[in-house]
Structure formats: C-alpha cells, structure tokens
Amino acid sequence: MDATGIAYNEFLHYPAAPVALKMAVAVGIGMLVGMERKWSHKEAGIRTFAIVALLGMLSAIIGENYIIASMVGVFLLVIAMNARSLIVEKTLEITTSAALLVNYLLGVLVGLGHIFTPVAGAIAITMLLAWKTELNRFAGGLLPSEIRSAIILGLIGFVIYPILPDRYIDPWQLFNPSDAWISVIAIAGIGFVNYVCLRVFSTTGFYMGAIFGGLVNSSATVAETSTRVQASGQTARMSTLCLLTTIAMFVRNLIIATLFAPASLTATLAPLLAMSLVSALFILRDQVTQNKNVEYTQEGNELKLTSPISVGKVLWFGMLFIVIQAGGTLLTQVFGSYGILATGIFGGLVSSASTTAAAATMAMHGKITASMAGSVAILSSLASAAINLPIVWRSIKDKAVVRKITWQLMVIMAIGIVMVLADRIFLFSDMLLRQ
Secondary structure, three states, X not given: OOHHHHHHHHHHOOOHHHHHHHXXXXXXXXXXXXHHHHHOOOOOOHHHHHHHHHHHHHHHHHOHHHHHHHHHHHHHHHHHHHHHHHHHOOOOOHHHHHHHHHHHHHXXXXXXXXXXXXXXXXXXXXXXXXXXXHHHHHHHHOOHHHHHHHHHHHHHHHHHHHHOOOOOOOOOOOOOHXXXXXXHHHHHHHHHHHHHHHHHHHHHOHHHHHHHHXXXXXXXXXXXXXXXXXXXOOHHHHHHHHXXXXXXXXXXXXXXXXXXXXXXXXXXXHHHHHHHHHXXXXXXXXXXXXXXXXXXXXXXXXXXXXXXXXXXXXXXXXXXXXXXXXXXXXXXXXXXXXXXXXXXXHHHHHOHHHHHHHHHHHHHXXXXXXXXXXXXXXXXXXXXXXXXXXXXXXXXXXXXXXXXXXXXXXXXXXXXXXXXXXXXXXXXXXXXXXX
C-alpha cells in the first residue's frame, strides 16, 4: 500500500471520541463568548465566534502550519469586520476584534488537548465583556492616589522583592532584607485590601468603617471616629465603635502572626479570642442598654481614611520592622525572654502589626520560640489597644462615655495580661507544641 493509502487509513481510524469532545468544547466556548457579543448587538455573534473557535481546534489537529495559515485568515476577517464598521458606523470594533483573536487561540488550545485553560479563558473573556459598564464605572471612580497605591503594591511585591537577598547581610545576624520586605508586603497588602472594602462599604456608616479601619490602622481609625462622633453628637456610640476597631486589630495581628509563624497560633488564639469575645459582650450590652431614642443618621458619617499604600508608609513599615527585629534580637540576647516581651510592649505603642510581624519572623528563623512570638503578638495588641485611651480622652468630651470606654478596655487588657502571664508561667502553648 502506498503512502497515500496509509495516511487515508490512519484518517479513517482516528479516534472519534476525543475529536468529538474537542469539537464540543471549541463550539461551546465560541458560543459562550458569541452570546455576549450578540447581546451587545455586535456583528460578530454566536455563529462567528463558534466557527472561529472550531477553526482553531481543527487547525491544531491538522498541523502547525495550518495554525499559522488560519491565524492569517482570522486577521483578514477582523480587518474586513472593522472596515465595514468604519464605513457604516464610523467606529472600530476593537474589543470584539481582540475577543475574536483570543477566541481563535482558545480553539487552538482545545485542539492541542487542553480543556481547563480554554474553558477558563472563555469564561474570563465573557466576564470582562459582560461587565463593561461596571468596569468602566469602577475605573472612572478610582482616585489618582488609589492607582498609585496599586502600582506601588505591585512594585514592592513583584519587582523589588525578587531581587532582595534572602540572607543576613550583617555580622550580628540581625537584618535579612527579604524577611523585612515580606512583612512590608503583608501589612501593605492587608491595608490595601481593607481600604478597598472600606470604600465599598463606607456608606453603611460608622460601624463598617470601624471594622475595616481597624484592620488598616486602629489608632488612626479611633482618632478619626472619635472626632466625627463628637462633631455629630453621637458620642454614645463611641464605646461600640472603639471596641469594634479593637476586635478588628486583634484579628489582623492574629492573621499576621499565623502567616509568618503558624505554630504561634497555640499562644495567640486563646488570649485574642477571649479578649475579642469579651469585647463582643460589651458591644452586645451597649446595644441592649443604649437609649433607643437617640436619633442616628448615616449621612455624612463615612470615614475618610487615606489610601494605606504610599512610599512614605512603605519605608516607615520597613524601617520599623528592622528596628523592632534588631532591637528584639539584641534584647533577647541580653535579657532573655524579658527582652523580646518588652519589645512587644513598646513596639505595639507604635505599630502592633509591624511588631507582630517582626516577632513571628524571628520565630520562623528559630531566634525565639513560636509561643514567645505569640506572647509578643498579644502584648503588642494590648499596647495598641492602650494607646487608644489617650486618643479618646482628648477627643470625647462626654465624661461618662470616656469612663465607660476606659474601664471596658482595662478589663479587656487585664484578661490579655492574665492569659499571657499564665502561658509564660505554666507554658501551656509550649506543651501544645510538643504534643
């Protein structure tokens, strides 16, 4: 039998099931994207996109040369479509053209045996096309500072971090640039995400602002909130708002400690959970006993926090992390465990997030135990809660509200201190780690 006959027999015996599956997937992804284009009243609709995807699939099965030749054909189709649109409607079909080209490549991937990538790609394209109004509204509503913040976050995470050395660069084993930058990325990322949430939900008033603001910067949120409630005559709600901010700060520090030193969860979970539960009980009590005749309006009560990502804040986080980590290491070498605990207290007065990240990183490198890092996270959280008291004392003029906030925070901090001391004396977290 000659070569032509052999090729013909191979063609006849080509497995039908795999080809049928590929055809179904190719036509399906083409129809999915095409339906959205038809719904948007475009010339290229369901049939065009399905045929182009099928063309890509068949070209991939036949051979590489056919893929290139078919791509040229799709380009000619796009040119013809845009020429007609330009003549008739005086516009260019830029988005539809791009979608058609990507649709062809998805069909090629199907022909090469891929399933997940083309299906996921088709869904992603359809989402982007269908959400045109929402995406345009979102992009139009962005502030220049928010765009710069997103760029800075990408810069510190994907440009600067990969080129930093992952080793100690000083003879005293105090400074690891990669570790310091990871903490910057983590804290800045959490701040940015919660800033976005704060913008989305800010219309719900003070309560949502207190929660999301506490995840970004608890002290700044308490300062901002206390000023606004005093100006709006809503000082009776300051206790609840302060406690919500404190709970959010506890949750943030718990997440940071767990990210860098998962084993520290044995020391941090119980105290932070206990303090959060007590705070929640205080909030519930306030809501039950609060005077229901107090008029409360949402209008004008949105928190206006600046974007959490800026060059100054990035450098501040980084320098603070380095100072706390280096100081904690030196104090630990000189004074043992008492040194790092003192670092947790004083560092928490400035930034409990940076202090928690520094202690957890030290635990990750074996400089302190995971339970000790957990204790530092709790102490820094307590210090961060304590620093809110002078802010409230200065801003709120209602003495009864000030007294209530003071004793509530004192009770919460006392619970945290007792649990830290009990853990340090009886070593509960160390026993859990050994088990």
